[in-house]
Amino acid sequence: MTGLDLPFPFYAVTAFIFGLIIGSFLNVVIHRVPRGMSVVFPRSHCASCAAPVAAFDNIPLVSFALLGGRCRSCRARISAAYPTVELGAGLMFTALMLKTGPSWELLLEFAFASVIIALVFIDARHHLLPNVITYPAFIFALASAAAQAGWSDKTLLTFDISLVIPGLHSAFIPWRAALFGALLFALAAPGFWLLDRLDALLFSRYFDWAENDEEIDEKEIEKEMEIERRHNRAIRATMIFGVVVAVAWAALVVLFSAKHQQAFEAAYNGLTRASFGALIIGGLIWLIRAAYFLLRRIEGMGLGDVKMMAVVAAFLSWHVALGVLLLGSIIGSVIGVIFFFRSKQGFKAPLPFGACLGIAALIVMLTATPFSVWHINQ
Numbered sequence: 393m394t395g396l397d398l399p400f401p402f403y404a405v406t407a408f409i410f411g412l413i414i415g416s417f418l419n420v421v422i423h424r425v426p427r428g429m430s431v432v433f434p435r436s437h438c439a440s441c442a443a444p445v446a447a448f449d450n451i452p453l454v455s456f457a458l459l460g461g462r463c464r465s466c467r468a469r470i471s472a473a474y475p476t477v478e479l480g481a482g483l484m485f486t487a488l489m490l491k492t493g494p495s496w497e498l499l500l501e502f503a504f505a506s507v508i509i510a511l512v513f514i515d516a517r518h519h520l521l522p523n524v525i526t527y528p529a530f531i532f533a534l535a536s537a538a539a540q541a542g543w544s545d546k547t548l549l550t551f552d553i554s555l556v557i558p559g560l561h562s563a564f565i566p567w568r569a570a571l572f573g574a575l576l577f578a579l580a581a582p583g584f585w586l587l588d589r590l591d592a593l594l595f596s597r598y599f600d601w602a603e604n605d606e607e608i609d610e611k612e613i614e615k616e617m618e619i620e621r622r623h624n625r626a627i628r629a630t631m632i633f634g635v636v637v638a639v640a641w642a643a644l645v646v647l648f649s650a651k652h653q654q655a656f657e658a659a660y661n662g663l664t665r666a667s668f669g670a671l672i673i674g675g676l677i678w679l680i681r682a683a684y685f686l687l688r689r690i691e692g693m694g695l696g697d698v699k700m701m702a703v704v705a706a707f708l709s710w711h712v713a714l715g716v717l718l719l720g721s722i723i724g725s726v727i728g729v730i731f732f733f734r735s736k737q738g739f740k741a742p743l744p745f746g747a748c749l750g751i752a753a754l755i756v757m758l759t760a761t762p763f764s765v766w767h768i769n770q
């Protein structure tokens with residue numbers, strides 16, 4: 393598959409173990425990010441008795457099995473979600489290794505899959521796709537699209553969206569690629585922010601706050617506001633990160649595009665393709681959301697879904713994202729029917745649609761990721 397000559401099972405097992413370790417970290421992200429806690433401090437501790445988890449009790453899958461799914465100090469049950477996330481990440485990483493082969497592109501796919509796995513589990517539990525994750529993931533997806541296109545130096549045999557936008561597909565001019573590419577990176581996070589503000593301006597009056605009116609707890613509000621402040625700080629940091637990536641992009645183009653013009657042209661095309669793909673898919677889902685509000689006065693599609701699908705479109709390309717939307721809707725319908733028969737709330741039971749879209753993205757990713765080494769080497 394590549395130039396490395398180690399037996400293939402070695403790679404598969406390595407990917408699985410790496411997936412378990414990343415899955416263990418994702419558990420921390422899934423547990424703490426919605427609560428506005430740091431993912432670094434404090435160290436892992438039991439959710440019931442707060443006893444710190446020793447390193448030898450923190451081995452993915454193994455510790456859960458040895459402890460019988462219970463805390464060592466207080467014997468409280470540990471949620472089965474923890475080993476599920478670890479096993480899920482392990483299997484996903486192994487499958488990606490089988491598809492893409494050992495390469496640096498695989499690392500980008502690992503990172504993307506990790507983001508989606510975290511979003512799936514957070515949405516399933518909290519009905520929430522946190523901005524703290526979707527904002528930086530968008531910049532990462534754009535940079536990945538540019539890097540993959542530039543590095544592989546191959547033109548995708550698919551419809552290229554930049555062909556229909558006048559002026560985008562003309563001859564490669566370094567200063568223009570440096571400037572326009574930098575703008576795309578720098579404006580990615582502010583673009584999401586603008587979407588959030590605009591959406592709140594248009595639709596916040598449709599949200600139903602009435603059910604919360606009875607039990608307004610001062611402490612609860614203070615806690616919510618603290619989480620909000622932390623998340624806003626993270627979003628500002630993401631905007632600065634976007635500017636840093638923009639400057640890095642411009643510097644790379646100015647310094648190296650004369651020597652590697654073909655690669656930079658491909659990278660620039662990859663970046664514009666990813667940006668416009670995100671705009672089209674995000675816009676499409678936002679229109680569906682708007683239609684729900686205007687016609688039925690309900691939130692059929694969350695704003696988090698819009699941003700997650702923009703990330704998916706940037707990383708996997710817009711036409712693959714359409715497939716994700718289709719498959720996600722099918723998965724959502726199946727889960728909706730199960731909810732209908734198992735829940736007393738019937739069709740009013742909230743459906744974590746973002747989680748369905750995320751699962752669809754992982755499935756589609758295994759079958760349709762462009763640029764993979766596997767395809768290129770053939």
Ligand SMILES: [Zn+2]
Nearest residue numbers: 438441463466
């Ligand atoms: Zn405990």
